[in-house]
Amino acid sequence: MAAPRLIPCLDVKDGRVVKGIRFQNLRDAGDPVAQAAMYQDQGADEIVILDVSATPEGRGHAVETTASVRQVLSIPLTVGGGVRKVEDALALLEAGADKVAVNTAAVQRPELIAELADRFGSQCTVLAVDAAQRTDGDWEVVVHGGRTRTGRNVERWVRSAAARGAGEILLTSWDRDGTRSGYDIDLIEAVTAAVDIPVIASGGADNADHLEDALSSGATAVLIASILHDGVTTVGSLKRQLLANGTEVRP
Amino acid sequence: MNTDVVIVPTGTANTASVIAAFRRLGAEPRSAGNPEEIRDTDYVVLPGVGAFGAAMERIDEEGFRETLVDRIEDGRPTLAICLGMQLLGEKSDESPSVSGLGVVPESVTRLPQDLTVPQIGWNRVIPDPRSRFLDLGWAYFANSYKLSTVPDGWVGAQTEYGGEFTSAIERGDVLACQFHPELSGSWGADLLRRWLDGAESRS
Numbered sequence: 001m002a003a004p005r006l007i008p009c010l011d012v013k014d015g016r017v018v019k020g021i022r023f024q025n026l027r028d029a030g031d032p033v034a035q036a037a038m039y040q041d042q043g044a045d046e047i048v049i050l051d052v053s054a055t056p057e058g059r060g061h062a063v064e065t066t067a068s069v070r071q072v073l074s075i076p077l078t079v080g081g082g083v084r085k086v087e088d089a090l091a092l093l094e095a096g097a098d099k100v101a102v103n104t105a106a107v108q109r110p111e112l113i114a115e116l117a118d119r120f121g122s123q124c125t126v127l128a129v130d131a132a133q134r135t136d137g138d139w140e141v142v143v144h145g146g147r148t149r150t151g152r153n154v155e156r157w158v159r160s161a162a163a164r165g166a167g168e169i170l171l172t173s174w175d176r177d178g179t180r181s182g183y184d185i186d187l188i189e190a191v192t193a194a195v196d197i198p199v200i201a202s203g204g205a206d207n208a209d210h211l212e213d214a215l216s217s218g219a220t221a222v223l224i225a226s227i228l229h230d231g232v233t234t235v236g237s238l239k240r241q242l243l244a245n246g247t248e249v250r251p
Numbered sequence: 252m253n254t255d256v257v258i259v260p261t262g263t264a265n266t267a268s269v270i271a272a273f274r275r276l277g278a279e280p281r282s283a284g285n286p287e288e289i290r291d292t293d294y295v296v297l298p299g300v301g302a303f304g305a306a307m308e309r310i311d312e313e314g315f316r317e318t319l320v321d322r323i324e325d326g327r328p329t330l331a332i333c334l335g336m337q338l339l340g341e342k343s344d345e346s347p348s349v350s351g352l353g354v355v356p357e358s359v360t361r362l363p364q365d366l367t368v369p370q371i372g373w374n375r376v377i378p379d380p381r382s383r384f385l386d387l388g389w390a391y392f393a394n395s396y397k398l399s400t401v402p403d404g405w406v407g408a409q410t411e412y413g414g415e416f417t418s419a420i421e422r423g424d425v426l427a428c429q430f431h432p433e434l435s436g437s438w439g440a441d442l443l444r445r446w447l448d449g450a451e452s453r454s
Contacts, residue, residue, distance in 0.1 A: 001412060002372035002392065040436070045373055045391075070271050076391055076434045077268075096267035098393075098434060121301040123369045123393040124265070167369055198371050220367060250373040250389040 003250045005045035005221035006211070006235055007200060008228050010035055012081075013053040015061040019178065019229050029229040032065050037072045039228065042235035045250055047073060048170070048200075048223060050101070050128070051081025052145065063095045070096025080128050080170075086115050093120065101126040101170055104143040107150055107157075110164060117165025122197075127166040129154060131187055132174040139187055146174045154187070155194040162195045169199045170223070176204030178226050183214040192218030207233070208241035215247060254278040254447060256294040259319070261301075261335070262309035269298050269332070272433035276444055289318040294447065295327075299334025303359065303396070304346030306334055316352065323354045326423020330446055336420070336427035337396055345396055355402045355420070362395055363413035369395040376418050376430065378408035384421050384445050388438040390430035392418075397429055424449070 010017045010032050017029040029035075036047045049069065051062040066079050079092045080101025089100040100120070106112045106127060116125040130146060131139040131154045139154035158169050171191050173184035183204045192199050201214040202223035211222045227233050239249045256278045258266050266282065273280040273296075280296070283289050297319065299306055310316055323329050323339065337343055340351045343359035351359070362368050371393050378385035379401070385408045397416040401407030410418035410429070419428045426446050432439035 002370050002374045003389070005372050067267075070267055071274075074272060074275070074434065074436050074440055076393075076431075093265040094267060096271060098265060098268055120265070123371065123395070124300060168371060196367055197369070198367050220372060 002220070003045075003248055004215045004219070005200075006043075006238060006249065007046045007048050007221055007223050008035075008039040008044050008235065009048040009050060009202065009223045009225045011050050011052045011225065012062070012065055013051070015065055017229065018052065019226055033068045033072060035229075036069045036077075039235055040073060040075055043239055043250070044075060044235045046076040046078065046221070048078045048080070048101070051079070053081070063091050066092055066095040066097050078126055078170075080126065085112070086119055089116055089120065089124075093124065099124050099126050099168070101128040103128040103130065106161070107141060107143050107152065110160065113161050113164040113166050117167070122165050122167030125166050126168045126170050127158065127161040128170040128172065129158060129191075130172045130174050131184075133184070133187070139190065142174050155190055158191055159194050162197050166197065168197055169195060171199055171201055171219075172223070173203035177202075179204055180206035180226055182206065182210045183219075183222070185213055185217050188214055188217045188219050208238050208245070211238060212242060212245060212247055254294065255292050256280040256296060257283040257288050257292040258296045258298060259283050259289060259315060260309070260313070261297070261299050261306040265300050266298055268431070269296060269433045272440065272443060276440065276447065278447060283315070286314045286318045289315055289322070293328060295319075295322060295329045297329065297331040297335035297338065299332060299336075299338060300393075301334060302345060303334065303337060303343040303351070304349040306338060307346070307349050307351060310338070310352075320352055320354055323352070323425050326425055328424040328446070329426075330432075330443075331425075331427035332433070333394060333429060333431055336429050337398065339427055340398060343396060355398070355405070357398050357400065357402055359396050359398060362397055362416070366413045369393055370412050373435075374410050374412060374418075374430070376408045376410055378419070379406045381406050382408065382421060383449055384426050384442060385419050386438070386442065386445075388435075390418070390428070390432070390435040390439060392430045394429055
């Protein structure tokens with residue numbers, strides 16, 4: 001079977017890596033090319049770059065960043081942020097992305113998912129979903145960096161996205177993002193039960209036990225950011241702990 | 252050393268990663284403009300992302316079919332990646348009415364339905380010990396379809412995903428990989444290097 005992937009995520013704003021808590025209070029975390037190369041050397045299985053400036057400010061440097069990172073990267077690269085139409089995705093793919101993630105624009109216009117899947121294939125089309133738990137326990141899709149609640153049910157949304165041709169779900173728990181309190185396991189279980197396509201768990205990782213929890217709950221990959229950017233641990237160290245605990249990863 | 256590598260434009264493929272990988276190895280990759288370039292260039296890459304039918308349609312429109320078949324039959328340095336490997340087959344479940352290149356007498360079938368499909372991620376490649384290019388290691392896959400057996404006259408590698416499938420085949424200086432060597436880290440870069448070097452040493 002395919003091994004679970006450990007995927008460092010670089011949130012990039014104006015060409016610099018940033019990290020915040022629940023998408024706010026962004027602080028500088030370095031140069032995306034140097035960071036991508038460092039994580040690749042540590043054994044990262046893939047890199048995700050999300051241009052967080054793209055949605056709120058309507059602009060991004062994602063194409064230039066993608067082209068620069070591609071030169072040094074010999075592992076898969078997924079890029080998202082500000083993709084509103086097929087041409088936006090094409091520009092990122094031509095710059096060197098292997099997959100493109102869509103989020104807010106797909107919520108506003110779900111046909112975008114089918115347009116991307118038809119043109120580039122499902123394996124290129126990632127739906128990023130930011131999920132916030134409601135007081136009644138259900139999860140709701142949030143957009144615009146969590147500032148806008150859509151009222152849309154997360155499980156129904158991912159199911160319809162998969163039917164439209166999404167090849168992968170990048171599932172971020174808004175409640176856990178940047179908190180280092182562990183992934184939202186109930187959310188992962190609900191979403192992996194709803195779809196057959198791969199689900200990347202995101203939001204809340206602090207240690208190898210958290211990764212293991214997410215992977216044993218149905219996620220096929222885990223996104224990691226804060227603990228890597230803050231130098232708390234490395235991809236290599238996390239992989240060694242997973243291997244020691246019997247979870248097979250690419251060494 | 253100027254190693255010319257031409258990449259067959261299959262229309263749907265994202266070739267930036269392939270181009271970057273060959274540049275890191277010191278080669279000079281470019282996109283093929285006409286069938287003569289595919290005939291006359293030392294190294295040809297047949298990449299592939301997207302659908303079987305759309306890629307074959309583009310190959311036929313551009314008139315690439317015959318030159319591709321010829322150089323593969325002759326064992327000249329040709330690297331087929333992902334969908335590119337499937338295009339070597341006769342046909343595919345993905346686009347049942349479309350003829351592949353047919354240099355491999357095989358049909359391409361879907362991965363088992365009860366698994367997460369597409370397979371996206373790293374998986375083990377276990378090659379036949381007689382392989383010239385292929386080596387044991389981990390490769391990155393993104394596929395929903397596959398070849399099931401190693402055709403006569405070829406040497407192959409196996410990978411496990413709900414049962415074994417053929418993850419690569421080689422014959423002469425032709426190498427076809429269901430995985431993406433350009434995205435398979437240093438293991439993939441080493442494979443591309445062996446293909447460039449090994450093919451050169453025989454030419």
